[in-house]
Amino acid sequence: MTKSLRFRAAVVSIGLFLAFLGTWHLATRQSASTTTMSPEYARLMGITATQGKSAMPGPLDVGAKLWEHLKRPFYDNGPNDKGLGIQLAYSIGRVGLGYLIAVLVAIPLGFLIGMSPLMNKALDPFIQVLKPISPLAWMPLALYTIKDSSLSAIFVIFICSVWPMLLNTAFGVASVRKEWVNVARTLEVGTFRRAFTVILPAAAPTILTGMRISIGIAWLVIVAAEMLVGGTGIGYFVWNEWNNLSITNVIIAILMIGVVGMLLDQILARFTRMVTFPE
Amino acid sequence: MSTKFISIEGIAKRYPQPSGGATTIFEDLWLSLAPGEFGCIIGHSGCGKTTVLNILAGLDEPSEGTVIVDGQAISGTSLDRAVIFQSNALLPWMTVMGNIAYAVSSKWRKWDKAKIRAHAQTFIDKVGLTGSEHKRPSELSGGMKQRVGIARALSITPKIMLMDEPFSALDALTRGTLQDEVRRVTLETGQTTFMITHDVDEAMYLADKIFLMTNGPGAVLAEIVENPLPKDRARIDLHKHPHYYALRNHLIDFLVTRSKTFTATTPNHDPRNVPVVRPAFTEAPTMPSLHSATR
Numbered sequence: 045m046t047k048s049l050r051f052r053a054a055v056v057s058i059g060l061f062l063a064f065l066g067t068w069h070l071a072t073r074q075s076a077s078t079t080t081m082s083p084e085y086a087r088l089m090g091i092t093a094t095q096g097k098s099a100m101p102g103p104l105d106v107g108a109k110l111w112e113h114l115k116r117p118f119y120d121n122g123p124n125d126k127g128l129g130i131q132l133a134y135s136i137g138r139v140g141l142g143y144l145i146a147v148l149v150a151i152p153l154g155f156l157i158g159m160s161p162l163m164n165k166a167l168d169p170f171i172q173v174l175k176p177i178s179p180l181a182w183m184p185l186a187l188y189t190i191k192d193s194s195l196s197a198i199f200v201i202f203i204c205s206v207w208p209m210l211l212n213t214a215f216g217v218a219s220v221r222k223e224w225v226n227v228a229r230t231l232e233v234g235t236f237r238r239a240f241t242v243i244l245p246a247a248a249p250t251i252l253t254g255m256r257i258s259i260g261i262a263w264l265v266i267v268a269a270e271m272l273v274g275g276t277g278i279g280y281f282v283w284n285e286w287n288n289l290s291i292t293n294v295i296i297a298i299l300m301i302g303v304v305g306m307l308l309d310q311i312l313a314r315f316t317r318m319v320t321f322p323e
Numbered sequence: 324m325s326t327k328f329i330s331i332e333g334i335a336k337r338y339p340q341p342s343g344g345a346t347t348i349f350e351d352l353w354l355s356l357a358p359g360e361f362g363c364i365i366g367h368s369g370c371g372k373t374t375v376l377n378i379l380a381g382l383d384e385p386s387e388g389t390v391i392v393d394g395q396a397i398s399g400t401s402l403d404r405a406v407i408f409q410s411n412a413l414l415p416w417m418t419v420m421g422n423i424a425y426a427v428s429s430k431w432r433k434w435d436k437a438k439i440r441a442h443a444q445t446f447i448d449k450v451g452l453t454g455s456e457h458k459r460p461s462e463l464s465g466g467m468k469q470r471v472g473i474a475r476a477l478s479i480t481p482k483i484m485l486m487d488e489p490f491s492a493l494d495a496l497t498r499g500t501l502q503d504e505v506r507r508v509t510l511e512t513g514q515t516t517f518m519i520t521h522d523v524d525e526a527m528y529l530a531d532k533i534f535l536m537t538n539g540p541g542a543v544l545a546e547i548v549e550n551p552l553p554k555d556r557a558r559i560d561l562h563k564h565p566h567y568y569a570l571r572n573h574l575i576d577f578l579v580t581r582s583k584t585f586t587a588t589t590p591n592h593d594p595r596n597v598p599v600v601r602p603a604f605t606e607a608p609t610m611p612s613l614h615s616a617t618r
Contacts (some may be wrong), residue, residue: 207423221412223408226406229403230381230404230406232402
């Protein structure tokens with residue numbers, strides 16, 4: 045009679061989700077009392093005032109709107125009316141580019157710091173000061189120097205995702221087991237071959253963990269960055285819909301941000317599993 | 324005197340202290356091994372056994388003195404000196420074949436893949452791991468991992484094999500089988516081998532010469548014991564040999580008492596001419612003071 049843990053967990057998850065939807069639905073039904081007003085005034089006021097409908101959309105409204113978005117994810121009706129798919133693609137593109145540049149900088153630099161105690165000590169003060177700076181604090185400087193809002197957003201993604209990767213690479217490289225390095229030394233393996241055949245595979249799980257932390261941070265930051273720079277992207281979409289007072293679309297955007305963030309994390313988790321070795 | 328294949332000449336290891344001065348782990352250490360000989364160092368923890376082995380391997384440098392192998396002073400590591408590490412030190416992301424092939428391709432860089440694999444396979448077969456080529460170290464038992472370590476060391480056909488307590492982490496039964504294996508392989512190939520152990524029985528079974536080190540810091544090589552047991556000894560009937568107890572008691576006496584008192588009781592010990600002892604059966608084999616009668 046006892047089902048697997050997985051099955052029972054799924055039942056609980058679905059139960060919780062339905063309870064959440066139910067509570068949401070009940071909470072956003074008719075709430076305020078309607079007041080009588082002149083028809084002209086009522087036309088200005090909208091359904092919240094005239095029919096007592098809650099300003100907060102219910103799950104059915106969100107569901108219907110979401111279905112609409114999912115049916116036409118890539119429509120483009122000009123700068124302020126693009127499909128959700130296009131907006132997400134812009135955001136993912138920026139994150140991807142900034143993240144890629146960060147990988148290209150952080151991993152070689154992390155190797156250098158991890159392998160050379162001198163560089164470790166010499167670069168440490170810079171890293172300690174630069175690391176805690178909020179990525180958005182760079183935005184004005186980026187806008188002033190780069191003079192392009194889209195590139196500035198990419199720069200912000202680069203600067204926020206570089207630190208976890210850099211530190212994890214340096215740590216992973218520095219803490220490769222001495223005995224593995226000694227094996228390479230006794231086999232007279234040269235520095236480059238040693239770096240690729242012993243140190244890289246040994247440090248790979250730690251490096252990938254850093255990359256996974258970074259992609260999470262990058263996805264958090266892109267929303268805020270796009271709210272600032274505007275134009276395109278899911279962050280801009282959220283801000284635009286807030287200005288349109290479309291809470292339904294804001295909720296849908298929040299949901300999509302969560303789903304895409306989860307997918308990015310899962311992809312990196314898959315890569316991490318691929319390079320992890322059992323001992 | 325037989326020819327010296329390995330000659331350790333007056334090496335010392337000192338570590339600077341924060342207060343100035345230096346701690347001497349061991350000093351003025353002289354010892355040598357002839358080609359094909361099996362030498363064991365015995366001593367308590369902290370006497371610098373592992374440091375001596377690391378210096379021989381080239382992983383560590385002596386503070387004083389030199390090591391000469393095959394007529395040349397060594398500097399750094401070399402493919403001529405293979406090391407079998409205490410903790411097997413297999414690369415866990417590679418298979419058994421991968422680990423051995425890595426060593427083979429490091430020695431013969433121009434060999435093609437097929438040749439490397441064929442060469443590695445002969446050594447996998449030699450240590451009895453046929454069929455486990457594609458397993459990863461995590462899928463192997465402790466004994467099998469150490470076999471891979473032995474195969475890896477043998478596969479580069481080194482002039483010397485260096486073993487740092489290779490079997491200390493294994494259970495007694497596995498240790499016994501692996502000792503047989505090592506003895507068979509080293510005799511077959513005429514391998515010069517240098518091993519660290521603190522297992523008296525292991526040393527008696529495997530070694531031709533047993534080097535006794537006093538306790539550190541300031542450890543010295545106290546004595547060289549020549550193994551009086553016949554070369555064709557077998558592990559099962561070793562203890563029936565008339566010299567067995569003489570040798571065993573001598574070694575145990577040293578570890579229990581003389582390793583502590585040696586420096587104080589032997590003021591004119593000459594580290595360049597360490598006494599060579601060959602414990603042998605006399606009238607009373609169980610007497611604990613045998614060593615004094617056998618000088």
